[in-house]
Amino acid sequence: MLCSDAGLLSNIVASQDAAHAPYGGVVPEIAARAHMSKIDAIIDRAVQDSGLTYSDLTGIAATSGPGLIGGVITGLMAAKGLALSLNKPLIAINHLEGHAVSPRLTEDCAFPYLLLLVSGGHSQLLSVNGLGDYTRLGSTIDDAAGEAFDKTAKVMGLGFPGGPNVERWAAKGDDHAVKLPRPLLDRDSCDFSFAGLKTAVARAYVASDGSDTAKANLAASFQRAIADCLNDRVARAMTQFAEGRDGPYRFVVAGGVAANATLRDGLKSVAAERGFDAIFPPLRFCGDNAAMIAQAGLERLQAGHVDPLNAPARPRWPLDAEAAKQAPASGAGRKGPKS
Incomplete structure (x- = not known):
C-alpha cells in the first residue's frame, strides 16, 4: 500500500x-x-x-x-x-x-480529537492531542468489545468473522427480548468491561431453545447492551475532553467494531447531543x-x-505507554502493560 x-x-x-x-x-x-x-x-x-x-x-x-x-x-x-x-x-x-489517524486518510480531521478505539483486541477512549501525543481517558479492564462480538457469534454458531454475523442476526431480532447486564454502566469512569456480558450471553443461549428466533433475539439484545455501554462511556469521556478546551469538538470512532451500523447511529446521537462532530473512517478503513x-x-x-x-x-x-506502565487498565506482565 x-x-x-x-x-x-x-x-x-x-x-x-x-x-x-x-x-x-x-x-x-x-x-x-x-x-x-x-x-x-x-x-x-x-x-x-x-x-x-x-x-x-x-x-x-x-x-x-x-x-x-x-x-x-x-x-x-x-x-x-x-x-x-x-x-x-x-x-x-x-x-x-x-x-x-485513519480518519485523516479521507477527512480534514485536525488535532485534537476524542477517539473511541473499538476492535477485537482493544476498547479505549483517548484524547488525541497530536501525532504521538495521547492521553488515555478509559480502557477495558478485561475483554474488548470486538472480542465479545466474536465470542457471542462462536457460542451461537453464527460463523466467523463474528462482528458482521452478529449484526446481521441482530437486524432480525428484538433487542429487548433477553435481559443482559451493562457492566460499569453509570460508574464514574470511562473504563469498559465486557467479560461479564460474554458470560451472560453464553448462559442465555444455553437456556434458550436454540432456534433462529432465539439467536436473533439474543444477538439483538447483546448488540443493544454493547451500544448502551459504549454510549454511556463516550458521554462521560466527552465531558472530560471538553473541560478546559474551546470547540469545535471532534469525536472519532475507529477499529473494526466501528463498522457496526447500529453502534454508529447511537454514537452519532451521543455526539450530536453534546456538540461534537462525529467522524467515522470509511468502512474499508x-x-x-x-x-x-x-x-x-x-x-x-x-x-x-x-x-x-x-x-x-x-x-x-x-x-499512552508511560501512563499504562503506572496504571495498566487490564494487567501487565513481562511483555508490558496491555493497555
Missing part, C-alpha cells in the same frame, strides 16, 4: 477469514504462515498498482506492534529488508496509532488495513520521526 500527499495510491488487502473460519476465531500459527506466504506478492502488487517504482518510495512504514507476534514479525522484517536494500528510512508504527499504517508513516516521516533497523516487534504497545 502506498500513500502520499496526493492521497492513497494503492491499497491491497489479503483476507484470511476463510482460513480461520473453521476454528471460529484467529489461529496465530495459521495467521503467521498466511502472512509469510502472501506478503511479497502483496507488496509487489501494491507498488505496481500505484504507478510508481520501488526507487520512488520515500520511506517504508510497517506495523511494529501490538498484535499477534508472528504476523507482526513477518511484516516488520519485510519492511526492514526493503528499507535496507533501497536505503530508505524505516518508520515502525504502533498499530493503534494507525487506527487513531475501519478494520486492520495497510492504508492507515501508511498514513501514520507519512505523518511521522514528515515530522522527521524515523526508526533504526533494530526496531523491535512488540506484542504489547499501549499508545
